[in-house]
């Protein structure tokens with residue numbers, strides 16, 4: 001009898017019997033584990049999605065419903081607690097400027113702290 005080969009269930013720590021590639025003691029533990037994993041990753045995505053939606057709302061609110069682009073000051077977005085670290089994608093234009101996107105909106109920050117906000121159609 002070799003105890004080094006004892007494997008315990010990843011979910012409930014019961015000793016596993018049967019095939020050597022088994023990670024869980026039962027189907028029940030396996031599905032419970034995957035449910036927990038899903039819950040954790042969904043709450044992480046939720047947190048990030050909320051920040052992205054908030055950023056988009058701030059850009060929409062600043063730009064207004066009828067304009068497609070405007071320049072404002074960084075301070076305006078700062079005051080609304082815009083989170084510059086969260087975007088959906090970015091693009092570096094031929095002038096070396098980084099254009100940040102949140103869904104269908106973009107923003108570019110200039111050296112004088114002006115911000116160009118655009119709605120992408």
Ligand SMILES: [Zn+2]
Pocket residue numbers: 009010011012013014024025026029
């Ligand atoms: Zn188990």
